[in-house]
Amino acid sequence: MTLTGMKKHVGILERAGFVVTEKVGRVRTCKLGLRQLEEEAAWIEKYQKLWDARFDALDQVVEELKRKETFDGRENGERASPRKETHDGGPEVRA
C-alpha cells in the first residue's frame, strides 16, 4: 500500500471514530478509538434512563387519562342508553 493510500485509509477509520491519531513532528501515531465508542455507549445508557423515567411518568398520566375517558364515556353512555353496562357495578368498582 502506498503512503497516500494508507493516509486515506486511516482518515476513514479516524472519521468513523475507530482510531485516533496524533502527529508529533514527522510521526503520526494511531491508536484504537474504542474509548470514544465506550463513552458514547455510556452516554446512550444515561439518556435511555432519563427517557425511561420520563416515559414511566408519562405512562401514569396516560393511564389516568384512559380511566377518566372510560368513566366519562360510561357516564355519557348511561345517559344516552340506559341498557348499556348492565354487567357493571358502576364506577365505584374501579376506583
Add this chain to the structure above:
Amino acid sequence: MESEHPHGKKLTTVDRKSERELVVARTFDAPARVVFEAWTRPELLKRWWAPKSTGLVLLSCEADVRVGGRYRFEFGQGTSKPMAFFGNYLEVTPHSRLVWTNDESEDGPVTTVTFEEKDGKTLLVLHELHPSKEALDAAMEGMEGGMPESFAQLDELLATLG
C-alpha cells in the same frame, strides 16, 4: 427491535441511528389520541417531563402547542441556576406528529415525535436530527462534562435508577 419486556414493563430504546440522528422509542398501552393529549396539554406535560426520580424540578412549563407557537421549560435543582429549554413548534398534526426546534443552543436539533397507533396501542418515536455530526457529538460530550453541575447530579440520580 424488542419493545415489550417479558414481564410487561415496556422498554424505552435509544439508538444513534446515524451520525446526526438519535431515536428514542417506546410503546404505550393507549390510543394515540390519549398519548398525544399528554404531550400537548401543558398541565399534563409538566406532570411527567421532569419525574421526581430524576431529581429535577420543573419550575415553569409553558407550551403553546400550535404551528409557530413557543414552548419554554425551566428546570431547577437545589441552589444552582435554573436551566431553560425553549423553541417553537414547526408542525402540529393532532394525534400523529409534533415537530419542534431546540433553540437553547445555536446548533440544537430539530425534534420530531410521531404517534403510531396499532391495535389500541401507540408506538411513540422521538427523533432528534442534529445539524451536524459534530453537534450531536458535542451534545453527548456536554452531558458528560461541560454541563451545569445540576446535570452531574442528574447523572448520579440516574445511576440509582438502575
